[in-house]
Amino acid sequence: MSVSWAGYRRARRRSRQAWVVLGALAVSVVGATVWFFTAGQFIAAEPAVSGPSEAPVFDAAWMKPVTPPHQVPPGNAAAVLENLAVKGRASASDYDRSAFGQAWQDADHNGCDTRNDILRRDLHDVEFTKGSKCKVAAGTMHEPYVGLVVRFVRGADSSKAVQIDHVVALGDAWQKGAQQLTLQQRQNLANDPVNLIAADGDANQEKSASDAATWLPKNKTLRCHYVARQISVKAAYGLWVxxxxxxAMARVLDSCPQQQTVVPQ
Incomplete structure (x- = not known):
């Protein structure tokens, strides 16, 4: 009787151990399934976006700089960020694009409007329309925001594929100090090559008036330069964050502590 009872106890102990093992396996399977359907499959399905680490700024051969209220402080971008004023947003209810002057005028008086200046600066193998030394008809670029190689062709429908992005969006600038600038200063802000990048049209539309807290380029290799460029513009025009x-800017710059401000050269 005692032998039988001991055998029974061993059998129960082995049974409990087996159920523990089976339970642990079940938990692992459930966890792996949840991970796959919530995160894992998307990690596998979305390859990392890569592209240029910088975007063009200035070409002194044919561009002329505009004059901001303050010089872009040369040096460490994170240090300049620390010197920017921190405030809340002002109202956007009275924002109007016309407060920044006529769009794409010849602000630097080099004989070409700003949109064509930026297309010429950012595109490779540039072709001009017949009889013009300004109007860009076509060109190719390694687009900085999404990392794709893009072909620009001027046309009623095709031109919108490449748009000129205000690095510090004008709507954002209006809410963070631009209301106190003069019309001439706002016009310079809207046409300053430091504040302009030729970009994928869809990415530009997605960004809209977002700041770094709500939008950053999908091309992560550009983010340090992009954020430093925003900081440079805000410092030059006395805008706050x-x-x-x-x-958000500080988190980006944590990965590139040596990042410098962006100045036209």
Whole structure:
């Protein structure tokens, strides 16, 4: 009787151990399934976007700089960020694009309007329309925001594939100090080559008036340059940042502590 009872106890102990093992396996399977359907499959399905680490700024051979209220402070971008004022957003209810002057005028008086200046600066193998030394008809670029090689062809429908992005969006600038600038200063801000990048049309539309807290380029290799460019523009035009925006900029610059401000040269 005692032998039988001991055998029974061993059998129960082995049974409990088996159920524990089976339970642990079930938990692992459930966890792996949840991970796959919530995150894993998307990691596998979305390859990392790569592209240029910088975007063109200035070409002194044919461009002329505009004059901001303040010189872009040369040096470490993170240090300049620390010197920007931090405030909340002002109202956007009275924002109007016309407050920044006529779009794409010849602000630097080099004989070409700003849109064509930026297309010429950012595109390779540039072709001009017949009889013009300004109007860009076609060109190719390694687009900085999404990392794709893009062909620009002027046309009623095709031109919108490449748009000129205001690195510090004018709507964002209006809410963060541009209301206090003069019309001439706002016009310079809208046409300053430091604040302009030729970009994928869809990416530009997606960004809209977002700041760094709510939008960054999908091409992560550009983010340090992009954020430093925003900081440079805000410092040059006396604009402020919100606390979430500053925090987002600082997180980006943590990965590139040697990043410098962006100045036209």
């Amino acid at each position: 919100t606390q979430p925006e500053k925090d």
